[in-house]
Amino acid sequence: YTGKTGSELLTEKIKRYKVHEFQQVPVAVNEKVSVYDAISTMFLEDVGTLFVVDENSCLVGVLSRKDLLRSSMGRQDLSSIPVPIIMTRMPNITVCRKNDLLVDVAHQLISKQIDGVPVVKDTENGLEVIGRITKTTMTKLLVELTMEDTI
Numbered sequence: 001y002t003g004k005t006g007s008e009l010l011t012e013k014i015k016r017y018k019v020h021e022f023q024q025v026p027v028a029v030n031e032k033v034s035v036y037d038a039i040s041t042m043f044l045e046d047v048g049t050l051f052v053v054d055e056n057s058c059l060v061g062v063l064s065r066k067d068l069l070r071s072s073m074g075r076q077d078l079s080s081i082p083v084p085i086i087m088t089r090m091p092n093i094t095v096c097r098k099n100d101l102l103v104d105v106a107h108q109l110i111s112k113q114i115d116g117v118p119v120v121k122d123t124e125n126g127l128e129v130i131g132r133i134t135k136t137t138m139t140k141l142l143v144e145l146t147m148e149d150t151i
C-alpha cells in the first residue's frame, strides 16, 4: 500500500500519458491547393484545423477555421488564392512528438490559444505530419476517465 490518495494516483496516471496513446489521424492539404479547396476539405473531413504539407508530407503551415473565414470576407475569388497566402507558417507552428507528455501539449493549447497541434516525426526533408492532438482529444480523455470505475 502506497499511502497515496485516489486523486494523487489519478494525477500521476494522467501525467504519464503520452501523445501517441491519444493522437488522432491528421487531415492535411497540399501547399498548392486554393483557399476554396481548403474550405471544402475542412467541411468534408469535418475538422477544425488543417495542416498544410509539401510534396514530402512535411509540415509547412496550419489553417484554422478563422484563417479561412477571414480570407472569405473580401471579394477575391477564393479558388485563385493559394493557401500559403493565408496560413500560419513554419517555423511559427507549435508541434509535438509521439513520446511527448499529453499534459505538456494541453499546456501549449492553453498558453498559445490554439485548438490543435500536429504530431510530427523528424525526417531528412523536414517534419512529417503523423497525427494531431486537439481540444477534442482532451475532452474525450476527460470523458473516458470519468467512465472508468477504477484507476
Ligand code: ADP
Binding pocket: 049, 062, 063, 064, 065, 066, 067, 087, 088, 092, 093, 094, 095, 113, 114, 115, 116, 117, 118
Ligand atoms: P481559430 O482561428 O479558428 O480560432 P485556432 O485558435 O486554432 O483556431 O487558431 C488561431 C490562430 O493560430 C490561427 O491563425 C491559426 O493559423 C494559428 N494556429 C493554429 N494552430 C497552430 C499551431 N499548432 N501552431 C501555431 N499556430 C497555430
